Amino acid sequence: MVDGPLDALRAAAGEAARPAEDADAVAGVPARYVAAPASTDEAAAVVRAAAAHDLAVVVRGAGTKQDWAVPPRRLDLVLDTRRLTGVVEHAAGDLVVVVRAGTTCEELQEKLTPTAQQLALDAPLPGATVGGTVAVSTSGPRRMIYGTVRDMLIGVTIVRPDGAVAHAGGKVVKNVAGYDLGKLVAGSYGTLGLITRCAFRLHPLPAATALVGQRVEGAEEAGRLAAAVLAAQVVPSALEVDAPPDGGIEVAVLLEGVPEGVERRVTTTRQLLGGDATVSGSPPAWWSAYPWSSGDVGLKLTATLSRVPALLAAARAVRVRYGAPLAVRGSAGTGVLYAGLPGVTDPDVVARVVEELRSAARGAAGHAVVLTAPAAVRDRVDVWGPVGGLDLMRRVKQQFDPDGRFAPGRFVGGI
């Protein structure tokens, strides 16, 4: 049987191109083909073949976030990055690593650990690839001190939707030559092209770490403790809150540094959090994990620092009003919280909860985005919510992907 697109994909990627199976569906949308190129050049050939046959493309790494955002409007080809793996270069003396996109964050860290270095990105979803982490720009507690993907990505190689290969940035941290395309692709959900290679700045692994924790009753008290830590001179690497549905809030502060320094900062932090604050060498079980499981509803809520307590209070009010077991967790030190509801929650209730949280986030100069939700919920809510600068974003998309073939419809404003 003649299958033009498949033949073209096979010409580009050999046996690593195949017909799709049921398991290759993306958020319920079936695919026709899967191709797993092993190099940037091969990937470019695959993308050119896809362009020639007008195939809609979704990039897949480990697949940990394929149920996020909006399902693709159409889908032909799943572009799998799991053969684009390995560290290309680790310049330990320069604290820089160049890595292929399909490498998992854990695999990368294994290579870095012997040199006492790290890519200082928390991985909320175990098994995620470097490429997927960049494309979705996930972050965790330590963003407070190290920043996020955008702050650590110093160079990037992408295959554009037309198959052209482009690099931006480089292998040095300080570099202002040309536009910073790395910023643009970080968090672009695969809508601008395929990321094949990333260069990151690295950080030394801290010699000592400690966590100081305190449990409080309400949002106001949690806010008071957070403000005290921010105003003090302890320079935390993370300042987290965990508000489970059954009440109470745990405040946890991560301190990193040299042993003598950490020891004294622990003492100061305990005084700030109250004499009965706990001290531990390892983080609590909930650390750097989303407050939901696969199949649940997961939201990201942002706020200015001073309005984090207001957001926590709004979450509690929602819990009471709808009897919904809303779990909230996140960085009180940066104003990024996550909220989870069980997947079985009535979609109408979820829609009202999203509306209220969105309104609370707006009052805090932030946003509420539904990261993941069951299909029935997605149909009832505006997943992305209001987005500033949308017209320019559409124009950027139009330039990179005029035929709208890369992850069509997954991103903000139907991009």
Next chain:
Amino acid sequence: MATTDTPTSIDALAARLRAILSDEQVVTDRQELRTYECDGLAVYKVIPALVVLPRTGTECAAVVRACVDAGVPFVARGSGTGLSGGALPRADGVLIVTAQMRRILEIAPQDQRAIVEPGVFNLQVTRAATPYGYYYAPDPSSQQVCSIGGNVAENSGGAHCLKYGFTTNHVTGIEFATPDGELVRLGGRAPDSPGYDLLGAFVGSEGTLGIATEVTVRLVRLPETVRTLLAGFRTTDEAGAATSAIIGAGVVPAAIEMMDALAIEAAEAAVRCGYPAGAGAVLIVELDGPTPEVDAQFEHVERFCRENGAFEIRIAEDDIERAMIWKGRKSAFAAVGRISRDYIVQDGVIPRTALPDVLRRIAEISRERGVRVANVFHAGDGNLHPLVLFDETIEGQTEQAEQVSGAILDLCIEHGGSITGEHGVGMDKTKHMPRMFTDDDLDTMQLVRCAFDPQGLSNPGKIFPTPRLCGEVPGRHKGVHPLQEAGVAEVF
């Protein structure tokens, strides 16, 4: 793309701008226009057709719209301290100067944010935030007078960006006039606005994607302790080895700066900074943060300096002594004027570990061509600022100095570095861009340009050696593959 530069169209534009703004905000007097003919890179001079000084974002956007309607290019300028000709005017264009937009709109320590207009000086933000225990971290050497809007355009760094990052890591939101003359907000006070990180693309785009009219920046808690030492070494190799030892041990200093013998000589001549006599290189290392952390790490730093040959170490006991240590470094560029009539300030980046090799090569080039080069650099992140000395009045020296300066950039590229670490591409380095990037790389960057500025009116001629025609459909620009054309291969 329209470039109507006939006197009549400029006159008509001037009349429209006077109607939008007030008379004194529109400059047409030739003598007055001349004061804007260059920025901090004075080798390029162009007198703009018009200068306008909007007072608000709305006025700025209206000016841009008037330019667009007239098909006239426009260039934004803050304080004009840039060192790559990024704010070089167009003879057929309007220079939009943000000097009348100098209000600090809000200092919000509880949110760790400040909101300022683009003409506000960098250091003013820190001064306004200090009473609350906060400061603005990016600190370019020109921070007393350089504008925040210019910092955003150039993604400015500074001595302390080794630990704290660049402007791009500290701007969380902007309002800007798009090249269509619309006011658009990107980002804000809270982190992680949904959608593309257009703010990330805007910062460092050198005025080619629009003009920032309001900037929201992060404020950072003032450190509890700052400790600074000055170490004298016999050679730059020793100072480089000490730097490697410090970084290799996992210490992240706030700053590590190096100067070589010629740079020290110039600084001594200019400001009598009293650096260790006979030093072939000095290293300034500064640590900041919580006191116990800094104290513990400072001991390591001192030891690494001694182990790698430091023959004299001075530790600042107070702010006055710290200022003395920094004085020589901060005055270095200007100080070179004491030992040379003219000089080129170069700005290149290499992987830090290549420092000894690159410095040796620079010395060789300097010897071979008979051109003196003084070296000042941010050693921690491999950002070199070689100062190439010459005398314009002696025939051939200018060209020779330019050749040496270019050869140093070649070295940076050979070693996997960058042609600019903080001064920007501007007008000055467009010709070097193809050595660092392929045609496809540059073409891809210009897709962003086309999205923001399809008519190419916002600071044209900067960054990119060749403008992209925005009407072109991506992917077709390369034409048919030669093999396909010859009938050897079909498309897939």
